[in-house]
Amino acid sequence: MSVPSHLLADEKAPVCRLEIQPHFDNLSAKEKLYAHHISKASFAGTRVVLRQVSPESEPLFDLILTVARHVGNDFSKIVEACSVTEDEKEKFVEFGSQVLANLGNYKSFGDQKFVPRIPVETFTKIASITPEAAKIWEGIKEQVYQITPEGITLLGYPPEHMSAYYPDSPAITKADIETCGETFVSNGVLVEHTRLKQLKDGNFEMLVASEKTGEGSTYETKDGRKITTVYGDHSEEMKVMADELDGARKSALNDTQEKMMEEYVKSFREGSLEAHKESQRYWIKDIGPTIETNIGFIETYRDPAGTKAYFEGWVAVVNKERTKVFGKLVERAGDFIPKLPWSKEFEKDKFQKPDFTSLEVLTFNSDGIPAGINIPNYDDIRMTLGFKNVSLGNVLNAKSPSERVTFIDGKDLSLFERLRGPAFELQVGLHELLGHGSGKLLQETEKGVFNFDKENPPISPLDGKPVSTYYKVGETWGSVFGATAASYEECRAECVAMYLCPDREILEVFGHTDDTEAAAEDVLYISYLQMARAGLLALEFWDPKTKKWGQAHMRARYSILQCFLSAPDNFVSLDSTTSDHSDLTIHLDRSKIRSHGLKAVEKYLQELHIYKASADVKGGVALYDKMTSVSDTMAKFRDVVMSKKQPRKQFVQANTTLSEGEVTIKEYEATQQGLIQSWLDREEIVGAAKQY
Template identity: 50%
Template sequence: MDTQELKQYLADAPPTVVRLEIEKHFDALNAQQKKYAHFISRACFEGSRIVARQISPESEPIYDFILALHKSGSGDWKALQAKAGISDEDLDHFLQYAAQFLGNGGNYKSFGDAKFIPRCPESAFSALAGTSPEAQTFYDATSGAIFSTDNPSLLHLGYPEQGHMTTYYPNSPDITKVEIDAVSKWMEGKGLLPENTRLVKNKDGSFEIWIASANRTIPTQGGDIGKETTFKIDSGILAGKTITLVYGDYSKEMAAITASIKRAAENADTEVQKNMHNAYARSFENGSIQDFKESQRFWIRDKGPMVECNIGFIETYRDPAGIRGEWEGFAAVVNLERTKAFAGLVEAQPSLVPCLPWGKDFEKDKTFSPDFTSLEVMTFAGSGIPIGINIPNYDDIRQREGFKNVSLGNVMNAKAPNEKIPFIAEKDLDVLRRYRDDALEIQVGLHELTGHGCGKLLQETEPNVYNFDKANPPISPLTGKPITTWYKSGETWGSVFGSWAGAYEECRAELVAMSLSCEFAALKIFGFGDGSVDMDGEAGDVLYASYLSMARAGITSLEMWDPKSRKWGQPHSQARFSILQCFINAEDDFCKLDYQKDDLSDLTVKLDRSKILTAGRKAVDDYLLKIHIHKSTADAEGGIKLFGDMTNVDDFWGKKVRDVVLQNKQPRKVFVQANTFIDEATGEVTLKHYDATPEGMIQSWVDRNV
């Protein structure tokens, strides 16, 4: 790989290290709530090695290597530098790499799925490894993968048959996408959910499904599909092959997680919370996703807690097949003041949903009133921290029982000093700087609550039972004719749309937010305007900032597109690029790229504020209607073609625009999180913060001892 190509994979120098502030919110908790939060936090972080193993084979030894170096120098990095005989610059580059690694849970970016490598020479790492036998052992265990760029395909996560990196299919270099899909279909037919599994293809062609659980043996009462563990397949492409269920993946970590979750249950405020954690414990101990789903039902019912949490194998973005979940967990304190605004948004939900561009046949039969809370994050363990969450991801629960939404306030508001905002015209910088946080908060609220929460999946809920009138099917607004596709019994949204599902759904939710942010009644809930249409007032400023931010995000998203594999590395980025195309394709010159120089070095987005409510919203609603109806009716063929066309990157975008994006890219934030400690004798819980530096980041992980 030449030097220019390699440049984009170098670790940020310096990374943007920011601290998650939580102390004043944590101090407001009572003693029992602090203990409850502490044990949830421990359970979350005790899954950190799972995250590392889900990213790359070298991630866990790199993690141990970093901690061993801290031990080798007794936390004195200058002393370690002298011992290793490396330069100040080499030490800085090591620390910057370590901070980015710890902030991403591994050596691939959580936002983009691309590998990052140190800026210093390999000899500097080798010299550091030589400072202790322990560090040397862990460094040797990385097998040279820290710096390796020989195979460009391995610089991105993806399917093994395409040469990409994945550990969701360990020791299976010749497993194919067709085989993965066939096993997934078999699991679907058996009712075995995949979120906490990995899939292995053995040399003899047989398959093993590894199930995450503390116990290494099948539960005495049987697993989610009974006591049988080995199955012979008699038809299809897997005919003659066997599939074996293997319990105990990540068993050591799952046992520690289970123990901490049980302690959390002992300190719960309510019976609902206790039942939720007991269901978590059963799931993590025995590997049952049905028990995990039960925990999510209790989570929905845990209304208005002071300490909010969720934990498990949740999001499926990083599995190339889009069905296996990455470990994550969070513990957070509710911000009561900001939650009031979100409560207003929940109350307005019945009046907002009808503003969306489809009729009642394609909307949920029952309107839920979910919790929507603003949280201050104490702990978020995983490969990255979002700014908002809408879960559970199980459609049967969401469609029939409901869901909850959270906005992560201290993540959203964390800022680096002197943060640059490229691709925005000078005349727009002031309004964007003043209102982008407010616009983002409203967008996150509409995205999570209404975006992910709205819409009906037309389905055969069980054999020959339908949630719509099959004899007189709804009329599709796209064709003017009765629908001809729906979800068959056993099918899910994820299984039908496959690897496209994540980005597709993020696009749908973002479009809902873009559409409903044009409703001035929604802006009023957050304190902007009086609900009347006023594009020249403060509410208009917020709306303009929202559309500008989305258009800019569509440009910067190209950092996450790889021209070699022609692959998007991040679902949200793929979604935002398609929305920028929607803006540009709108009528009446609503949005365009503005530049005078051939190299696009002066590129800015030009968006006509006066046309947001006309040409802008019409384009958004037209695109949203198509995206939504294809999803609602299980029309994967039509939906994937539409979304694929909208996210296709031609030479202009993939070369000229992407080049200037890479030249202006800003380091993504990595967060230093506090730790809690408990005095077992007194039961007192204390909180420790760390400096927003690479050294502070490393110390926080040393103190976690996981």
């Protein structure tokens, strides 16, 4: 069976190095030691990430590194040893590099499976270079190449789609998962650090990530089935992480960091999410550190139910110069939030000024690396203590010389290429701080206690009537909006960025006026044009057969393009003169951004926000489904988007070593060989290949 082209592994993917050495060299010996231990803890979670993607991801990871180690990372040796061609060798290396970059065989951005560009017989020949690799391969080769039924090539609800959050549960259904989810909500059980397993008798086990093992509480579903808590998921890895974090505790730079590390250690040893929440309270209080970090089960994008989170661990050095810009934005946040299109009843009573730092990443271990982060995600902490924002500078600035800019008019090309960086930094800053950082959830915080006037509820600007819905005790934004929540919130945050970036005071905060080299009006134009282009490119992540979106942020950006297109007087148009749309070009009338584009964004943002704030899941999901439905016209453009798509960047990260009390850093060349070597050098912390 031939493999559809969109499922084939990337060819000639750009490899970028996360530049860190100069920033790391400026740290004190104690700061380096603190960062080293957290880096090691983060990489110790590698196998956890792999197990959260697909059953074959962990053995595939081990197979690739087993072959690489056997040939000393010199893959030219497999040409003769395995009787394969130079081209087949290249395609094996490209596939292996993509698995390591995504920590699994599903794309971290798009949740779509990718398969090798070489036949299974060729892969088998290469795997036979060592008995260990051959044995691993025999156990997974069918899964690696499996592309039918088609749903299995996308992450989503089992059994139609792939999800590793429900291991060894071939018969589990969406209804089962929802029933268990309701049980967890009604019992106040936090599930971010869990997986769910269905037993042969129809009962369930909630697998909790922890060093400790054994059974805990049992819960009963509404239909009488039992859910037993079982500790010790990823026990071996959780122990290594806890040990390294204890090392970080001993080298912490202040009392707050020491207490934060204590809570991380407790959380990872005992499987306590309450301890993890406590770590986040300390994290928020650790203001202006030199070394910034976070670790745990954080984001819920990849669980189809939107409640269980994937592991990520990161540590970075603060870039003090760029942080000053974000500091100015934080200082002025109280001036800018009231400009958003809702009344104070739908906004937090007090804006907790967060830390907002620009970071240079030393280590970011997860299935992918974002450009910015706003955490923690725990609603109760966000509403009371606040949150932190970070912008990842060396991720934002990682450029590949081979990257082509598509769908932009020739006359805009040089301006686009010159200002896309500043425009993206503006977007990320507003998205994280004033997007994710704004808004209030109308809640019953405990029985009979409300954070709004229950007798005189706020008036919805959408219909002029008092809101009639709110979050009940135990409900969270994620549990109410479910699988829609993650993408919906990304969309709301992106809309806040689009709504505020025309503000001249905000543009000036970021250093853009009429007199600067990156002129304010040009940066604004490129910000809108870049968002429109992102919305068009998003079609890559929409599956025309299943009508399913595979990436939260891209679904959001597609809906914002639809919002732009809905504005009158041809504010944005997608134009082509050829039948195959090969010359498809985005035209955006820069003279109408404030008069037309901004008004369309205002209406959409207001709707998104009010539905979210008032727990109106019916109205919110209906709106979002409508804005992200792909018309026949847009579907026709998908072919040209696919034909011009470029592989995502693969990042090579440094490693640190502790020897005789001194921490040193090793960087790698920005090649696939460099990427593979960086992982070979992590064997001690990730662990040797498992026995399969």
